[in-house]
Amino acid sequence: MDTSDSVRGDTPPSATAEHVVHALHGPSGVGVVDKAAAILDALEGGPTSLAQLVSSTGIARPTLHRLASALVHHRLVGRDLQGKYILGSRLTELASAAGEDRLTSAAGPVLARLRDTTGESSQLFRRQADSRVCVASAERPVGLRDTIPVGTRLSMKAGSAAQVLLAWEDNERLVEGLTGAVFTPTVLAVVRRRGWAQSLGEREPGVASVSAPVRGPSGRVVAAVSISGPIERLTRQPGRVHAETVSRAAHQLTELIRSAP
Incomplete structure (x- = not known):
């Protein structure tokens, strides 16, 4: 042949x-x-x-x-x-997977500080095909909390981390990702403008979250840092309370993986 x-x-x-x-x-x-x-x-x-x-x-x-x-x-x-x-975007996913050990090892201390500062469970999500996967987490030790164990695979159609992982995609994949999604193109435009996302009951009733992008050396979004918990604690404007702190944690991770040899 x-x-x-x-x-x-x-x-x-x-x-x-x-x-x-x-x-x-x-x-x-x-x-x-x-x-x-x-x-x-x-x-x-x-x-x-x-x-x-x-x-x-x-x-x-x-x-x-x-x-x-x-x-x-x-x-x-x-x-x-x-x-x-x-x-194509698949190359970015594969490159991110190749650097996953470096990213997840750097994430541990950053997520722990984020949890301690906000009082809420924190997570790091990476996109894999049509899902997002929790690759690192730091759970709130006591009280009502949103538990997302490492390895949990969640939808890309709902939640602030999904918004972040989709918002900076190329146009073709953006249109594809919005099909059947809870959020709208307007929501993603706002995410791109302000640099973070929030959700209220999108993934699960009663749960709120705030997420911000982690960028690789090329500037592309490779992961999303999130906090999540009950709406009663995070309020109906969780970004107003926590966006700056979550964005700071995401920036720390970005700098750590960019500076790694």
Whole structure:
């Protein structure tokens, strides 16, 4: 079986995907993978049109369009508002997962301080596919509390952490994420403007929460720091009371993972 996924005579003589990949990494010997890698390497420089990808990779236009569409399907490649190709959000998720140990180890002390300062349970959430997962937590030791054990998988359709993890996504994924969501595009616009989110009974009746984004070295949102507890304690304006403290904790985590070797 031919693994090159090429059409005889359809590659410009000036460049080939194999030449591009060889220059950067050396060819793998599996043509389809080498071509996909060449596309991803070309997108590292920023939004790129189909014609520009053809020129930079040397892959024939029909083949490149087919491969790019497959990469978009798997979210390894995305499209911006102008329709240009960009690196996909799945790459960010995978990179975040690779750095999860560093993030979660740094989160422990930060979440403990956040819990002690606010008196509420604190959590760190990361997005995984269509869910958000609690990867670290510090629970309120006594009294009525919102218990979310590490490993708990929650919906991306409700809650302040879901708002934060979705608010800065590209347009295509933003539209997809809003389908069936409790919150609205207006709510996410407010989250982007003020830099934090709050929810009242979205995920569970009687529970309020406040969340803020943790950003990776590239500036993309990689996690959300949250506190949660009964509305009676957090009040119906929990952000007014706790947003500054939660945002400070998120900023501390951002600085810690950015400065890590």
